[in-house]
Amino acid sequence: MKALVSVKRVVDYNVRIQVKPDGSGVATDGVKMSMNPFDEIAMEEAVRLKEKGVVSEIVAVTVGSAKCVETLRTALAFGADRAIHVVEEGEVQPLVAAKALVAVCGKENPDLFLLGKQAIDDDANQTGQMVAALLDRPQATFASKVEIAGTKATVTREVDAGLQTIEIDLPAVITVDLRLNEPRYLKLPDIMKAKRKPVENTTLGDLGVQAAGGLKIVKTASPAARSKGVMVKTVDELIAGLKNKGLL
């Protein structure tokens, strides 16, 4: 069974995000970049499935600038066997990414396509769903448990009301949630081995995908600064305070 895992390079979750002064986006110059944490979870799941003997090959894929090859190297250190880099220096919107990933699926024919449920940069939470729709294959989003048996996957999903368990036919698209697993530490020998694993380069053009997306970013702004909190000593004081603000 072949698993495809898509990984995205994003600003590291520890970095305090700064909006560019002209509001055109978020500053990334000299900022630490890492693999999207949800994609790490997807990678981890694929590697665990491989260790269990369910998956035999893991292919990592990314769509983005030349620098994203580092994110692919991280995926290879996790345990991907090889990687595909769809090189695109410009902005990549969810639908463009989805179309590129669908084109890669067309070549690779994976049985399982694992993605993070969203990327922590723009939090769009769309790519996995779009891929499934474009492929016309089943999808299971927000997975917190994945079990594969034969040509079916049983997936527990985190939904507002609690947990929902569904069974889907493979090939399928699964987007993973935070509680699915805890990604491993990258071992140093694996980090060095990753350097020698193959990375195949392609472009949106090669894949027949248009680079332009349908969305236009009008403005990026920082959230309003939080006003200073007040410490209250008693419940009565808290209730009075809330009433004062018209919240009760």
Place this chain on the structure above:
Amino acid sequence: MQMTHEHEQIAETTRKFVAEQINPHLKDWERDGMWPAHEVLRAMGKLGLLGIAKPESVGGLGLDYSYQVAFAEALGTCDSGGLPMAIGVQTDMATPALANFGSAELQQEYLAPAIAGEMVAAIGVSEPGAGSDVAGIKTTARRVGDEYVISGSKLWITNGTQADWVCLLANTGNDTSGHGNKSLIVVPLDAKGVDRHQKLDKLGQRASDTAMIFLDEVRVPARNLIGEEGKGFIYQMQQFQHERLFLSASIVAAMERVIKDTATYTGQRKAFGKPLLDNQVVHFRLSELYTELEALRALIYRATDDVVAGKDATLLCSMAKLKSARLARELTDACLQYWGGQGFMWESSVAQFYRDLRLHSIGGGADEVMLEIISKRLGFVGKRRTY
């Protein structure tokens, strides 16, 4: 020194390990005056962190020393100073000579398990009567048949209460004052005649255990000799270069953190109607210290480049050791001042590093010893005097 993706990933794994497996326990270990060396090192060994620049034949990664410097810097994200130093003993103080000059057999017996994290190592040079003056050690190792019989005592031995073996410097010749009569010998610490019950009470670095070790007619196989008899002093001087560069790199992150913590604290603490940080004397001082820290980092990287290129890096390693130790004292003292009473509290991060980093001007060769080496290398004094 060029930070590649692989350097960054090694640092990342290290930082993650520190954040998840070390920092949550440090308060307890500081209080107990003890860290579970076997447990921590075993976990680090599994990740491949203990043999980055060691040969692949003993389970290392065989990478150049720049990767080790990336590791040392990342270790500096520990919430206190004891652990980076104690781990450094395992990777850069007790093992370089064994890796460079030990027989294959001796390496398999002691180095491979140290890299795997199965054995804890210590370095035994200093003695009650000789610290800076390494040549003045009194411990003797007499060759009797196939064995060395060792007697003497070693003081301030890091990891000493729990290490499995110590890389010991001893006199193997009759002349006890010279340089050519010393040898490095691997001594298993469960050997008969070893007493190391005395754990020492320290000003700082309290999570790291430090011991006095007595050796009374301890017998070890002659094959435990590292390299050649009589070359121990030279081997140890070379081994010191790794130790000193490691120590320098391992405290950069701590100093950076102290500056940032101080900016955060003084940015929030108000006096006379404005944050303390708004006083020019405070933010100028912090900026100046940060500038010095970056200059130190550049010096460390230059020394690393020389080590990687196989050049004699003694001058730059000594300078890095001196500057890092001096800056650590200046920086933690200056920052502590701006915290006021809160800085004097045991639990504050600035007090932690004020205590812990104080060691660096003493351990691994005191500042004055570095200055002596630097003066000689620059030709100001000694045999190579050129002025």
